[in-house]
Amino acid sequence: MEIFLDTANVDEIREAVEWGVVSGVTTNPTLVAKEGRNFHQVLKEICNLVRGPVSAEVLSLEAEGMLQEARELARLDPNIVIKIPVIPGGMKAVRALAREGIRANVTLVFSAPQALLAARAGAAFVSPFIGRMDDIGQEGTAVLEDIIKIFRNYQYPTKVIAASIRHPRHVLEAARLGAAIATVPFAVLAQMFKHPLTDLGIARFQADWEKAKGI
Ligand code: E4P
DSSP states (O other): OEEEEEOOOHHHHHHHHHHTOOOEEEOOHHHHHHHTSOHHHHHHHHHHHOSSOEEEEOOOSSHHHHHHHHHHHHTTOTTEEEEEESSHHHHHHHHHHHHHTOOEEEEEEOSHHHHHHHHHHTOSEEEEBHHHHHHTTOOHHHHHHHHHHHHHHTTOOOEEEEBSOOSHHHHHHHHHHTOSEEEEOHHHHHHTTOOHHHHHHHHHHHHHHHHHHTO
């Protein structure tokens, strides 16, 4: 499973790329607004840091407006993927963009039928938000499992991105279910390193080496 970073913070991206574990980035309007910087400038910097898909979201709610925004964003870098919400106008835009060779990531997906529509429209990626489903008592991973199964049944090329990841267990579940990608916040990525026995083991090796050094 590939790991994308779910952030618009270039320092976090730089660090995670240096760890060698990140192959793409997803952003959304909330994450970009948090940075308080020019959207296009941030996207260009991200594309210079990571050699993989970088999702940037459109804000229009009509197909025409979405297409205009999408074409402008796609001109920034060949790795830009257009994030589009799963609404009727959005699917119209996804279809038109696919014909132009511009990839779309259909976002705000909370059900398997929504994901099916995205695949039918020609989305390159679909992003079920598993954490937000868990937040309201829906089982996010059950929806993820259905989507993966349906895409396999019909061999849709659309890649499933497990999104709205809250903790390393979500990453584990996404990998067990066979998601192509999990997009994770930096804090969760950092948590994935953590195990008390790793810390204990390092401390013990260091202490033992200190004792043996003088021999
Ligand atoms: C996906 O691409 C979204 O940016 C993201 O995962 C949203 O997650 P949230 O529920 O943490 O806002």
